[in-house]
Amino acid sequence: MSNQEALLEINSLHTGFEIEGKTYHAVKDVSFDVKPKEVVCVVGESGCGKSVMSLSIMNLLPKHNGKIDKGEILYKGRNLVNLNDKEMNKIRGKDISMIFQEPMTALNPVLTIGFQMDEVLINHTSMKREEIRKKSISLLKQVGISRGEQIVHEYPHQLSGGMRQRVMIAMAIACQPQLLIADEPTTALDVTVQAQILELITKIQDEVGMAVLLITHDLGVVAEMADRVVVMYAGQVVEESDVDRIFYDAQHPYTKALLTSIPRMEEEREVLNTISGIVPSLKNMPKVGCRFVDRCPDAMPECSKVDPQLGETEKGHSVRCLLYDASHPGKKTEVR
Amino acid sequence: MTQEQKDRSEHLLQVEELKKYYPVRGGFFRRKVGDVKAVDNISLELKRGETFGLVGESGCGKSTAGRTITRLFKPTEGKIFFEGRDITNLRGSELRDLRQDIQMVFQDPYASLNPKMMVGSIVSEPLVNYGKGSENSLKQEVMDLLLRVGLPEDAYFKYPHEFSGGQRQRIGIARALALKPKLIVADEPVSALDVSVQSQVLNLLKELQAEFDLTLLFIAHDLSVVKHMSDRIGVMYLGNLVEVSDADEIYINPKHPYTQALISAIPQPDPRNKSERIILSGDVPSPQNPPVGCPFHPRCPQVMPECSEKKPHLKEVNKEHRVSCLLYE
Numbered sequence: 317m318s319n320q321e322a323l324l325e326i327n328s329l330h331t332g333f334e335i336e337g338k339t340y341h342a343v344k345d346v347s348f349d350v351k352p353k354e355v356v357c358v359v360g361e362s363g364c365g366k367s368v369m370s371l372s373i374m375n376l377l378p379k380h381n382g383k384i385d386k387g388e389i390l391y392k393g394r395n396l397v398n399l400n401d402k403e404m405n406k407i408r409g410k411d412i413s414m415i416f417q418e419p420m421t422a423l424n425p426v427l428t429i430g431f432q433m434d435e436v437l438i439n440h441t442s443m444k445r446e447e448i449r450k451k452s453i454s455l456l457k458q459v460g461i462s463r464g465e466q467i468v469h470e471y472p473h474q475l476s477g478g479m480r481q482r483v484m485i486a487m488a489i490a491c492q493p494q495l496l497i498a499d500e501p502t503t504a505l506d507v508t509v510q511a512q513i514l515e516l517i518t519k520i521q522d523e524v525g526m527a528v529l530l531i532t533h534d535l536g537v538v539a540e541m542a543d544r545v546v547v548m549y550a551g552q553v554v555e556e557s558d559v560d561r562i563f564y565d566a567q568h569p570y571t572k573a574l575l576t577s578i579p580r581m582e583e584e585r586e587v588l589n590t591i592s593g594i595v596p597s598l599k600n601m602p603k604v605g606c607r608f609v610d611r612c613p614d615a616m617p618e619c620s621k622v623d624p625q626l627g628e629t630e631k632g633h634s635v636r637c638l639l640y641d642a643s644h645p646g647k648k649t650e651v652r
Numbered sequence: 653m654t655q656e657q658k659d660r661s662e663h664l665l666q667v668e669e670l671k672k673y674y675p676v677r678g679g680f681f682r683r684k685v686g687d688v689k690a691v692d693n694i695s696l697e698l699k700r701g702e703t704f705g706l707v708g709e710s711g712c713g714k715s716t717a718g719r720t721i722t723r724l725f726k727p728t729e730g731k732i733f734f735e736g737r738d739i740t741n742l743r744g745s746e747l748r749d750l751r752q753d754i755q756m757v758f759q760d761p762y763a764s765l766n767p768k769m770m771v772g773s774i775v776s777e778p779l780v781n782y783g784k785g786s787e788n789s790l791k792q793e794v795m796d797l798l799l800r801v802g803l804p805e806d807a808y809f810k811y812p813h814e815f816s817g818g819q820r821q822r823i824g825i826a827r828a829l830a831l832k833p834k835l836i837v838a839d840e841p842v843s844a845l846d847v848s849v850q851s852q853v854l855n856l857l858k859e860l861q862a863e864f865d866l867t868l869l870f871i872a873h874d875l876s877v878v879k880h881m882s883d884r885i886g887v888m889y890l891g892n893l894v895e896v897s898d899a900d901e902i903y904i905n906p907k908h909p910y911t912q913a914l915i916s917a918i919p920q921p922d923p924r925n926k927s928e929r930i931i932l933s934g935d936v937p938s939p940q941n942p943p944v945g946c947p948f949h950p951r952c953p954q955v956m957p958e959c960s961e962k963k964p965h966l967k968e969v970n971k972e973h974r975v976s977c978l979l980y981e
Contacts, residue, residue, distance in 0.1 A: 361846040361847065361848060362846055476935045478935055479935070506709035506710055506873065506936075507709065507873070507875070507914060507917045507918055508709065508913060508914060508917045508931075508932045509709075509935065510917065510919075511916075511917035511919075511929055511931050511932075512931055512932070512933075514919070515929070515931055533846070533847065534919065535847075535921040536918060536919030536920055536921045537919045538921070539919060539920060539921050539922055539923040539926075540919040540920075540923075540926065542923070559923045560923055560924070563921065563922060563923050563924075564924075573848065574847060574848065575921070577847055577848050577850075577851040578847055578851070578876070578921060579851075579854070579876045579877050579879070579880035580876060580920070580921065581875070581876045581879055581903055581915070581918065581920065582903075582920075584900075585880070586858070587855055587858070588851035588854055588855055588880070589851065590848065590851045590852045590855060591848035591851075592852075594816045594818065594846075594848075594849060595846075
């Protein structure tokens with residue numbers, strides 16, 4: 317089933333890591349799509365596989381033990397999983413670009429900002445040298461760095477965290493990509509700087525007309541930015557819907573628990589809701605049954621026996637939970 | 653008893669015009685060439701049994717303030733009173749005795765526990781150090797503490813690496829509680845934890861506070877967490893306390909332009925409520941070379957000409973609501 321209008325379509329992606337001769341799946345059966353000009357947020361706690369998923373899309377998994385075992389990643393109908401490095405290099409930075417959580421480690425400390433920015437344009441365009449430097453400076457202006465002419469001669473350590481992230485964004489949008497993958501782009505930044513960067517991403521998205529796949533653990537950022545939300549838990553998608561329904565009509569017990577466990581500014585609560593226990597580690601993942609069963613407040617006996625499937629409960633709203641699975645007894649009656 | 657002395661005994665902790673500068677050395681002879689003004693004149697007081705939240709962005713000096721108040725650092729200037737007693741210049745055995753009453757919980761539960769020590773020894777170390785409890789009663793006491801903070805009893809014989817981040821933070825809390833202190837300074841106790849685990853630790857801290865009658869100085873950068881925990885909040889910017897007030901009041905009615913921007917910058921987990929944001933331009937200036945006048949004036953949306961000349965001081969604008977801004981002077 318190929319979705320014509322989707323820009324990026326991920327079908328049943330399995331990404332595994334080989335540890336001591338055994339394969340452990342950090343991403344297990346993940347499917348969703350990103351439409352043109354849409355902001356999709358992937359949300360989940362650390363260790364839920366959201367970063368491995370984004371590295372899989374870019375084909376940047378560690379070569380020695382990481383591997384996509386199953387599934388396909390279709391970008392405009394073309395399967396990225398089968399591409400070799402040379403073919404992938406043409407797509408990376410041009411059609412799909414990525415910004416990372418820690419801009420200090422993503423930038424090369426011994427090269428000037430200008431050199432690193434020019435590199436993107438040299439690789440992907442046929443512009444002349446002089447034009448390229450001018451373009452780099454204008455890109456820096458576009459991301460709100462007014463001293464562009466000076467900054468191109470400076471090194472990453474001379475910039476603040478927020479400035480570095482702006483440089484990363486400038487590099488990412490240099491070739492006007494169709495899709496920007498932002499992996500926790502504001503987690504290392506302070507709130508006032510985070511607000512600047514989020515506003516910048518929204519503004520650039522408007523100007524360039526690109527789709528954004530935003531990976532975050534912060535539900536506040538999700539509410540601010542997303543059109544659609546994918547909730548991940550332990551390597552699987554547990555719920556997917558538009559942002560409004562995720563926040564006001566969440567169905568999966570994990571999503572519900574997550575929403576009630578964050579302190580909110582506007583309300584007084586003595587006690588926060590908690591989710592008991594922790595995310596199971598890759599090695600201790602339950603072999604059969606729902607991966608959330610040990611922490612789930614609504615767990616039923618059959619939850620640890622049957623693998624729940626991601627199924628649509630209403631149009632545009634999918635949940636991976638036996639409570640909403642029509643073929644199992646004990647399902648919620650209020651399913652529309 | 654004078655009014656001043658009376659004030660001091662009512663408050664568990666009183667900090668007056670505290671400053672902490674770190675020297676910057678440079679040149680051939682490593683001479684002092686300047687100061688990093690990490691804490692530049694803060695005054696606050698903690699009432700018995702309350703939680704005071706200290707909030708600010710990275711580099712604003714909130715951790716230095718916490719550590720100077722606990723006397724882990726020696727203050728450059730100013731006075732600290734604990735239960736009415738001047739502790740600013742305590743040394744040696746007097747300082748050692750004071751540490752029984754003031755304990756800390758640190759941010760990084762991975763770095764603040766000795767990986768070579770059993771959890772039992774980590775938690776009992778303060779008790780042993782101060783000669784509390786006999787050998788038999790000690791073990792029972794530590795077991796009780798571990799159970800109280802929500803760890804299994806067999807944690808006693810395990811090592812820190814066998815625990816998750818949230819559990820390690822519980823170990824750190826048990827260690828801080830061991831000596832039954834009067835004040836606990838918690839420096840970013842949940843910022844290294846995931847949301848679902850974060851709420852477990854926040855709830856635990858609240859329970860323990862009521863149970864052990866603790867006063868808590870809660871330091872964090874996340875204003876929604878601070879507001880959930882605190883009775884009163886102090887907002888710091890570049891080593892200065894810019895606003896102090898009741899937790900609800902500061903959220904409903906923030907006075908200082910920085911506090912207003914900080915509150916509006918927090919993304920709310922509610923897609924239907926996208927309020928107008930105040931986006932600050934630029935970055936926090938270096939504390940080595942802070943701006944003259946109001947430290948916030950280069951980024952302030954409501955800046956006036958005199959802001960770059962005159963340094964504002966904390967002034968009471970409402971009952972229990974103090975702001976350091978020329979707009980209110």
